[in-house]
Amino acid sequence: MSAVACTVALWTSSALAQDGARLASQLCAACHGVHGDSKSPMFPKLNAQSTDYLVAQLKGFRQHMRGESDARSYMWAIASQLDDATVASLADYYSRQTPTSGAAGDAALMAEGRKIFEQGLPDKGVPACASCHGAQGHGNGQFPRLAGQHADYILRQIEVFQNGTRANAPVMSAVAHTLGAADAKAVATFLQSQ
Template sequence: MPVIALLAAAGLTLTPALAQSGDGARIAMQICSGCHGVGGRSESPMFPKLNAQTPEYIEAQLKGFREHARGENTARDYMWGMAALLDAAAVKSLADYFSHQPATRGATGDAALTTKGQEIFERGLPDKGVPACATCHGAEAQGAGTFPRLAGQHKEYLLHQIEVFKNGTRGNAPVMSAVAHTLNDEQAKAVAVYLQSK
């Protein structure tokens, strides 16, 4: 069910006044928290955590949703309609709001997978031409500019994103498409488990 219909069923509406208010905290609480949790601390692995995310990344993704540059099913179902209602001030305000929320650590997982994932994150897969994830995402996976924070993110969400980079439905990051095609399932899972544990 598209997000607009879900909001209507819950008695919520993203009114033009709210969408253009530039009040990121209010938009986040009244609308975004339904999926992304209070303060962006999503508890559902279907929806990414937004707390402590880089503001540049949030802005870029909201613009990508609005311009349909992200074509995966979840983007179409949940975010295309929502982002279309946000003006530039609202986008900037939401990005600022979420970027200032405290980071939360994810759950720990299998120790062997975590160790393997950390090695790939820090060193890459040189024999396959895969650079270290830390090169773009930061030494602690804290993100840098338009490269997102990955630390503490749901492993299921991360694995889904690797899949949509691989199948081409998320076409707004060519570097990640190349990386996703190179990682095998076990390597992708290891990186996701490691990142969730941070």
């Protein structure tokens, strides 16, 4: 971890600190993949993510607003080294990268996930995810893109919204509390393949 923080410190002290594309390829790509197309569910994909959401998350990590353990271990130190101009440049870079979709899962599970995403589960008080995350899950403004994201990352986020360690977004925490484990699995499986 300290090696990573040290690399960032070196970078941000250089004149190229605001060059998001270069910082992305030299540092962020080690975890988030080339052009943000992460290959491991440990690390969220960043390609084609909403600019405003990326800015909010990077500033949020800097302010320790996301308290889940993976954010603490990986992103707090990195974000602490990024100034506002660098954050803006990184967000601009990632938002322009081509989106990619992940592997499809069990057909019945995906059909159930699509239903939850598009219509919600009125009986259980689950709102349609599409009403905030966009009809295709492409995100917009403060609402993150979910289409193509690793299912296991999505499930982990639903879990940390539920257990309160990712407590910066009361609206999404409320939504997460309505989701049972099977519902979460279905919608995450569907989203990964989009």
